[in-house]
Amino acid sequence: MIADVYQPMGAKPAPDFILTLADKDITNDIRQRLISLNMVDNGGLSADQLTINLDDSDGLMSLPSRGAILELFLGWNNSALVGQGKFIVDTIIHSGAPDLISITARSVDFRGSLNESRSESYSDKTFGEIVQQISTRNGLNEPYLSDELAAIKIAHIDQTNETDVQFLSRLALANSARVTIKYQRLQFIKPGFGRSPRGEPNPIKTLTRSDGDTHRFELKDRGGYTGVSASWLNTEHPEQANSSVQVEREIPQANASTSRHPAAKFADKTATAPQQTSSYMVGKEKQVCHIAKIYRDKETAMRAAQSLFEQLQRGIATFSISLATGQPDLFPETPIRVYGFKEAIDQQLWVVNKITHTLSNSGFFSNLELNVYIEGVEITTKEN
Secondary structure (H helix, E strand, C coil), X not given: CCCCCCCCCCCCCCEEEEEEECCEECHHHHHHHEEEEEEEEECCCCCCEEEEEEEXXXXXXXXXXXXCEEEEEEEECCCCCEEEEEEEEEEEEEECCCCEEEEEEXXXXXXXXXXXXXXXXXXEEEHHHHHHHHHHHCCCEEEXXXXXXXXXXXXXXXXXXXXXXXXXXXHHHHCCCEEEEECCEEEEECCCCCECCCXXXXXXXXXXXXXXXXXXXXXXXXXXXXXXXXXXECCCXXXXXXXXXXXXXXXXXXXXXXXXXXXXXXXXXXXXXXXXXXXXXXXXXXXXXXXXXXECCHXXXXXXXXXXXXXXXXXXXXXXXXXXXXXXXXXXXXXEEEECCCHHHHHCCEEEEEEEEEEECCEEEEEEEEEECCCCCCEEEEEC
16 A cells, blocks of 8 residues: 555544745645645646635635745645645635635746747757757756657757747657646656656556545547558658558467456456456557658658557556545656556556645545556567
């Protein structure tokens, strides 16, 4: 179990938090007024969101200004609180009666230069150089990305009447990555690989069924492709017209000796013998998705095929679970191993895609949305 928080004998865990406004600790000012606190940590460029509802029935609360910076720490008494990020206030609502103040803050300042449309061309640059250029002109902190991603060579790409947010999202997607902004810093990850923005592997966390209140597993047959092909304009050999490259997953042979957790149960006694998880989760062999767009060169086509392939593999199945005890140290791209569910669920390694923390009078809870962990998936590449 991951709910391993030390408490004195006989004591029940008590949730705790720290909230600062413009670097000033306001925790004691709002603790008795807090109705609910909800923090959504997204894995992509959808801004992380913090929503706070406060009791203002006595009319003594002051309204924060738009653009004010909140910083949140969550956790439990007698343990270190975990930083959840900095958030910029962009919506304030006062309603009643009884009087209530609702504050919404996001990790991205959508009033800033990141959200201004511009046109620019980038030629003969690396991925890292483009990211650094955009980060610098927006006054952000030093970006975080892996050496592998930073070294990718970009022959040419245009930013045409796009905001930097839109362009960075498109650039990341074309190179099997995802961009987010935390602590006023661009951060790039390879979704589904369970690694930090700098490329280090995140430690695997373990969940048992008793850690959760509710769960949902969904396997999607539609879109269960095992390969992706992309074409490019072959200027070196015009007589060959368009050439194509195909990225395909290798389907392992079924293995009847797979292990399962003792708490995992089949639906009924007539259920078939355990299916090898990788085969069960992958879909039909030789089912290839063809990208209609024609790319300018082989390298760009290859990256596009790889990116879509990884996206499809992550979405083969999803698993969500609501944790009875909030886990503030979980974040997107944390690898998760689960036990006590169906065999196909237990044998699959998962990775956090989105997490929602909720703190209220009812307690502290975390809701996880998980995708398939794809690092180590065996693939083959071939040219046509």
